[in-house]
Amino acid sequence: MINKIAIILLGFLLTTSINYAQKSSSKVGLSSLLISLEKTYDIKFSYSDDDIENIKIIAPQTGISLESLLSYLNDKTYLQFKTLDNKYVTVSFLNKTINICGNVLESQNLMPLALASIKVNGYNLGTTSNTNGSFYLQNVPVKSVINISYIGFKNLEISAKELFLNANCKQLYLEESSEILSEITMQKFLTSGLQKSADGSTILNTEKFGILPGLIEPDILKTIKILPGVESVNESISNINVRGGTNDQNLMLWDGIKMYHAGHFFGLISAYNPYLTKKVTVTKNGTSSVFSDGVSSTINMETSNRITNKFSGGAGFNLISADAFVQIPIKDNLELHVSGRRSFTDFLNTPTYTNYFNRSFQDNSIASNSVNNAESKFFFYDYSFKILYDLNYNHAIRANFIHIKNNLDYLEQYTNNNNSIEENSNLKQENLGARINWEANWNSKFTTNLSAFISDYRINSSDYNKDTDQFQTQFNNVLETAVKLNTVYEFSDFFYLTNGFVFNEIGVKNTTSINAPTFSKTIKEVLLKSAFYSEIEYKKNNTYARVGFRANYFDKFQKFIFEPRINIRQKLNETYSLKLEGEFKNQTTAQKIDFEDNFLGIEKRRWILSDNDRTPIITSKQASFGISYTKNKLYADITGFYKVVNGISTANQGFYNNTQNFSSIGNYKTKGIEFLINKQTNTISTWLSYTLAENNYTFGVFNPKKFANSLDITHSLSTAFNYNFTKNLKASIGGILRSGRPYTKPVDGNETLQNGDKTIVNYDNPNTENLDNFFRIDVSGSYNFTFSEAIKATIRLGFTNITDRKNTIDSYYIVDESQENNVRRIDNYSLPFTPNLSFRVRF
Template identity: 70%
Template sequence: MNSKILLLFSVFLFFVNSQFAQDSSKKVALSSLLVDLEKQYNIKFSYSDADVTEVFLEKPNANFSLSEVLQFLNENTFLQFKTLDNRYVTVSFLDKKINICGVILDAKTKTPLSLCSIKIININTGTTTNFNGEFTLNTISLNASLLVSFIGYSSQIIKAKDLYLQPKCKEIFLVESSEQLSEISIAKFLTTGLQKSEDGSTILNTEKFGILPGLIEPDILKTIKILPGIESASESISNINVRGGTNDQNLMLWDGIKMYHTGHFFGLISAYNPYLTNKVTVTKNGTSSLFSDGVSSTINMQTSNRITNKFSGGGGFNLLSTDAFVNIPVSEKLELHISGRRSFTDFLITPTFTNYFNRSFQDNSVSSNTVNDSSTDFYFYDYSFKVLYDINYNHSIRASFIGITNHLNYEEAYTSNNTTIEENSVFKQENLGGIINWNADWNSKFSTNISAFVSDYNIDASDYNKDTDQFQTQFNNVLETEFKVASKYEFSDTFHFLNGLVFNEIGVRNTTTVNAPTFSKTVKNVLLKSALFSEVEYKKNNTYARFGLRVNYFDKFNEFVVEPRINISQKLNNQISLKLEAEFKNQTTTQKVDFQDNFLGIEKRRWILSDNKNIPIVKSKQISLGTTYAANKFYADITGFYKKVDGITAANQGFYNNIQQFNSVGNYEVKGVEFLINKKNKIISTWLSYSYAVNNYTFDIFNPETFPNSLDISHSVSAAFNYSFYDNFKISIGGILRSGNPYTKPVQGNETIQDGNRTIVNYSNPNSERLENFFRIDASASYNFNFTEAVNAILRVGFTNLTDKQNTINSYYIVDENSANNVRRIDNYSLPFTPNLSFRVQF
């Protein structure tokens, strides 16, 4: 029995081998066939090796005459065989019409990419791939070149002849690209998901976020604080200070919508859900002329523009909130992206919430009352959705909407004339925004983008003060609309030209009412502005250069503001690069900081609009020069910068002294150096950064005229160490040590003075004192695991302020007759030791 099986198996192998031999012998290389034909027919072929390379075909019939052989070769190749005489045959490249096909796949996952664009270069025609990633093109030139592109992937140029006469449709693999506008020069920077681009900006890819000290998720604004030159003097992400600027000098864009609200929990948590926001670009200088506002920085958050045609999503929770997101394919050309997040702080108390609550509400009427006569409900939520529609391979529509809300309900109960009276204070802060974009590729070189957005920011608060028996309402509204047209022309792969125009309207309203004494005040301003912008971008070999110009016109003021922008990077060799960045910028919206007219001592900021008199247009000029070194997974960067910002007012600088009462216009000037070194390998990434800056105000009416900026952090050092035990288990520990914030003391021996009927603190020279140095150590760990091949999960734990150091972040004084010298010092402190945990599932 065994011998019969072996015999049958041997016969089967012989049959398979003979069939394979027959199949493999069906086609031969044209270069070898021509040699055989020369011998058989005693002729000589004249051809170029490049024309016949990689051409395979079946052998012609051995009984064919020479003329029949040449006819067979002409019909089965893209070459022309022509007899000169009876002995010589010329072989030339023939421009003929051919039919081709291909399959576009993701290089990493091997999954098909549907609606991928296939364009014939220099001809306004092409096609897109179907659901299986397949495409066909009929009757195109054999000499044609095809541009294969897909959003989020690096494009490829394929020759049509390489797809011709293939036994089956050729597979073409595209590699995912993290940045489309400019080439990534440092792919992994500090941790996975952080990248350094060629134009000097830093990019956070939240989908690939690794791990950072203390963070349990890729919180957008917390993450960027690790970059040199970016601080938060008050520890709040709502108060991010870039190169000594105030938080309102940062342009915040979410999918192209200008946002006026950045933080939940009064600035301790980013208001932008990171799990649908997949890329954040941070630019400190040398900004593209496409953007206006934000005299200190541009923080551009973008959600995915890619139609995946795959149902996917995820969700999770931490000790403050829970969230979920989902991508829903409706058809091959239509997809929805939806996300939502809500805190559970109004019905579940965690240690993290307790610390955040005490940090946010320290030293105000909320924290000063006992639990017996007051209660506080606080919660936040945000949501977003996006519609992605591809009309065809040349035109696409994208529409996005976002909503952010913080809600505080504070109730008091007290007794008056043996009657229990309950009073209620309510605070609601929200930012709604929507945008629609139409992208059009008119040919392989020329494209346009037309967009329109609306952003609506509101603070609506009512506050009852039991001590004064006073009821107050506050309303702050910013409504901005914008229409923008931008065009891009690519003269070549190295030279691009961007042009556009913008029409913008901003309206700001502030209303305050008081019942005792009766008072009502409403201030509303509207400003129309328009702009033309243009820039050229050059990229070739070791040189990157971008030169831009933006011309702004303010209708109300009849004023033009011209803003040149420069961004140059030059590689001297494979390791060393030089960079030069410079810009002029302006902004017309700022925040007024009022420590007297606030909500429960918590929310002190109100947006106001420039009137070009008492509140001028804020204008900045900045230049920076630096060098980088990158080799053997070692990166070093040193940059010196100078920035001057004119048109600031005392009211928007957050002074904890008498200066805040004056309506004065001045400027600040900051000079500094930023230094960073980063060493990494497959399992370790460690870095050290240092910033030095001198930041001074100048206000002509004050004495002295020049004094330290409230955000003058002279020295700041941070260091961190990341270690990957395995591919799925990582830890991170790091710390920051920086100079204490400036503050103002009262005049010693004469701490108070009379101001009419009031006694006020008699402050000394502004910002002449400094708080103790700020020091904090954070740590975090993450563990990834898979439930199935399609469902994975990640568990993260984080610890803020491991040493539980009590850091003072600001100090001021109040009149207190029961204290020595009639004044009492008020200190506000940073977060104590705070644990947090998150768990996420993604499919």
């Protein structure tokens, strides 16, 4: 079947090439054609050689009348042919208008530039490029000049006749400007593929990705952890902590779809294939009013939106999984992008898999027992596809789908109090998402985008204990749909007005059932909310400003929340720039952490929905101010921030203390300073990042009411050194040193207490102790080589924790009567020394 498809595709490509070649070969130069026509029709053409230079057209049919001939020539060229007395024909521009088109691309990576400004100099005529960078404009004076501009790029001027719509539209390449907003927009930040955008957000361009310590791929969520203020206290990318926030406070978007699942292998690998995800934008503060949710950060992932009309793709593998992606042109205006990845961990064990597995299963149901035998079957996969269809030059439709899944079957036999116990657990976790959007460029000033998405997340867990014949299940499902209309109006080259409306529905279902004793509980919540947002954006020379608001209405609660946003950046001189950011945000979903029914401890989190009572709407207020320095490829930035998040619950903080099962509403306040310095040369990029922060809870149920946040990392220091030996050979080494996270110890001398007929740990005041400092050094290297002009490859090696340091990332206590004080401390450790390797081919 595969061979047949390949033969069909090959035949299609050969036929297309032959047809194109035949068409191309039938074109002739206009100058030689006119000489031939003069003999055939016994006429004389009067023209300037410069006017007809380099013009080629398909020769007209023979035997047609002179009137039909001139009509044909007028239609197929931007010139005007006019007969005087059926003997002489003048060839001129006069006041003729033509239709033009083009494709605006970045000169370096050939990515399309959407909403580039296309204007006809001296005329009230213009348009903007669509999502593919394409534009089309009618009735343009043939002698006019077209000005093409885009913020951060050099303007391009080109004559209208060079863009004449007669065959294929011309590719127009804009070069990045080193002058416009040069101190605000960094084209290379830390490593190639990382950039600073005009609004201060960090952009990861996976196509340009260079190298980072320990990484063998441009793993989206692992990469952003190098940014100051971004931590992962338990080393998991499913637990990204931005400025002291929990992981569920990050808004995760994939092509406009809100995602509720971030990681494969229970957080050790990003769930999003980086080789089809072209651009990732990370915003910590000053978020655009276009986005809601995510009181700590917004992580916006975008796939390629450009129709390339070129068959291309890539494939590769590492020591955990293999993947492939392909871009398939179907028609000139229709293209399909497909990607897929699957682990081979269910039939092949590698050293990387063994370390990942042991790391994930430290905190499981048999942590305190003697294991006799264990069998596991684990695998994950993800796939996505995207359909790109251009109705015409001003209207484009995009439809995309993604499916992410983890599957685990675990059979264990262990000894507990001299009893042999057999237990079987199963866990299935997946997220499906789909979206369709229609982008329309109505004129050179006004653009709209109408979209709708659905996101379906579910986790299904079961556990069977053969000794007690007890079977228990847990099910968590989030179903979200949204419809959104976004409009952009360009007042001028410097002012842009964005408005939009969103209608959103979220449903969350949680089910727990046990057969012995018989118990079943189902909780389902549905929330309708709508929002209107508006913001104005100003970009000129040394100033960038974006000011807006978002008005949210919650139908069930009849509640209104108003959220102002601000983001200002001002270049003071050639070296220094200032930035000011502020935002109000809210979110209605959070994750509850289960302690009792933890199913091996590998996935304890369940999504819940706000009820405006026991689970209120989470709100945040944040402000930050900073100054940056740029000179001679030396970049330094220092930023102070202050954030308050209200409406958090004890249920989603993961407390290990006497009130861990109580429900109480509180807040956390975090403040700190982020510092980054980065020096680059042609072969070296080295940086040092430091964050000093203080993060405290306030909960009325505790004594004392104010205490350290479980995510409080007072000091965090990271550094790295990248070196390019050659254009193709690169290496990177880096280290992380940070304070240990807070934890709670039992009361000294009174470690346990009775709670009815059950003995529990008697914890002391919460989070008064700190784990030992975390320290890790990672190394990686990459080499690019070429099989042919069309096929290129990359091999990468990565080594995590090369010193094999045993870092404690979490600690808690359990009751153990065999111990002298009846409690035993359980420590969770980070990854030990772990190698990994990847090999990729691109075509």
